[in-house]
Amino acid sequence: MQEEGGPAIKVEGLTRDFGGKKAVDGVSFEVGKSEVFGFLGPNGAGKTTTIKMLTTLLPPTSGSARLLGLDLKTEGRKIRERIGVVQQQDSFDQGLSAETSMEIYGLIWNVPRTERRRRIDELMKQFSMEEFRKKPTIDLSAGQRRRLQVAREFIHDMDLLFLDEPTVGLDPIARRGVLDFLKQKVKGGLTIFFTTHLLDEAEYLCDRIAIINQGRILEVDTPANLKRRFGSAKAVEFRVDARKPLELLSRIEGLDGVTKAAFDDGTAIFRASTARPEKVIPEIYRLADSESLEVSSIYVAEATLEDAFISLVRDGAGGEEGRRDGS
Amino acid sequence: MNVYVRLTYRNLRANLDPISLFFEFIFPIFFIFGQGPALSGSVAPIAIGGGKFISYALFLAAGAVTLTVINSGTNAGTQLWYDRKNGMFEQVLMGPFTRAEYLLSIVFATLLIGIVSSLLVFGLALPVLGGSLSMGLAGIALTGVSLFFGTLFFGGLALALSVALRSSETFQIVSQFAFFIFLFTSTIFFPSNNAPEAIKVISLLNPLTYATDVFRAGLFGSYTSFVSIEMAALAIEAVVMFSVAVVSFRRIRV
DSSP: OOOSSSOSEEEEEEEEEETTEEEEEEEEEEEOTTOEEEEEOSTTSSHHHHHHHHTTSSOOSEEEEEETTEETTTOHHHHHTTEEEEOSSOOOOTTSBHHHHHHHHHHHTTOOHHHHHHHHHHHHHHTTOGGGTTSBGGGSOHHHHHHHHHHHHTTSOOSEEEEESTTTTOOHHHHHHHHHHHHHHHHTTOEEEEEOSOHHHHHHHOSEEEEEETTEEEEEEOHHHHHHHHOOOEEEEEEEOOSSHHHHHHHHHTSTTEEEEEEETTTTEEEEEESOHHHHHHHHHHHHHHTTOOEEEEEEEOOOHHHHHHHHHTTOOOOHHHHHOOO | OOHHHHHHHHHHHHSOOHHHHHHHHHHHHHIIIIIHHHHHTTSOOEEEETTEEEOHHHHHHHHHHHHHHHHHHHHHHHHHHHHHHTTHHHHHHTSSOOHHHHHHHHHHHHHHHHHHHHHHHHHHHHHHHGGGOOOOHHHHHHHHHHHHHHHHHHHHHHHHHHHHOOSHHHHHHHHHHHHHHHHHTSSSSSOSTTSOHHHHHHHHHOHHHHHHHHHHHHHHTOOOHHHHHHHHHHHHHHHHHHHHHHHHHHTOOO
8 A cells, every 4th residue: 555645756866877877867747646647758768777776677867756655765675565567678588378377477576376267368368369368478569569568567466556658569459458447546546646748648648747857857747738738830730722732831920929831732721820729710711812822721730839839848848946846 | 485496486386498408418428429420439447537548528518517517507597587678677776676586586496407407417417327336325415516506607607697688699609609618628528637738727617627537536436635626616606607697686776
């Protein structure tokens, strides 16, 4: 059971150097109980290093953290008894079948035999693994092995689960199945620390998201707030039958409030990026009238989490406050 | 269930290939029933200390049992190597286990394989060794000590190699080469008395020579003061090699 009160994870100034280079640079954040906390960032941002530190695999160079009320530096074993980890990399016992692999994993976690058997049967069904239950893990496809790796972690009890890109290699149906299973577990009280490059997946699952780049947290907020605050690249998309679309495009670019304009030859759709679509739409109609063109369709494309992510990471849109302290 | 029992059981189930184990077992059998009897007629009886002489078939049969320590030792490296390759090293260490528990579980699995395979090979060699055995309690202790420290030394060496060498091919070829040198310069196949001076010197530093000589002394009751020196040297070398393995292991970067 988790400690009463207090967050599931509390991190303060966590840093990890590798030969003078800071892979993680003074990150601070909190994760509440039964929360799904997304940790997003480009390749090499420091996500996996953070997970390795929080799972006690790698000692931090400086900073502190408490997980489930336990100190990261002095109570590593107690922490490990109460967490689960699905690594980014494959992890499997190559000499064993899928079923035996789960059996042995349950055994090393000291799950009683009858309980192991019950959970294996349940997880085999839940993760649709019956068809390859007896197959050696070495012969499984990447997706099957990934499903096994996620399922295997649920053979033992835990209060906090670290998932480092758990759905890599899964088809959309299997992916949705895994995400729904995780949601169900969160309802039962599990806390999840989650990294992914699939932003739709993060939006579907996470209560809050931290965006990390070059070892530093840029922002922490809910997916909706991140989109609202940083997904400024809303766009007005419309179709007109212009004889000279490139000339029209340059006039659209000149409209007040338009930050960028594009034309898709294939669909004949113009796209005007703007933070103020309510102002730009009348301007587009006025422009069309002046050119004697008819707007056959027009709509506002909402900002996505991907827009917010790109805006934060590539354009550095995060505020100073966010950089200093992500909590 | 005890943490060491759980982890050792896992090592035995997950990382050891039954076919490889079978051939490691077959290897000494070939020497006991093939090469030994075949060459026995053309090799003169061999002095093993304490004024005792034994036939080449007996000499090689005893050596073949100690051959299991080198095979078992290799398994220690293989277990760690597969766990690192397959991501299970990190996975286990993120569970409720310490590095020391993990490492000791590999050592226990290795010793278990060493003891069981030595007993099996010894059992099969009994018809050859037959009435020549002269084992009291001291003899049993000597054979046990030689197999224990021999397995510990080669287990430590294989662990250190598996930490240093990340590619499968390199690990296999380097460990095979190293173990071939140990075999070639040991007293498993022939005594080193008549060997060239360089090989004789290497042989006198070789832990496999000590393990084999101590084992033979235990089997045939040919205990001498030199054997006690060899036993001490074997113990020291095994402890040093195991310490090297522990230091290398602690430095594994995850």
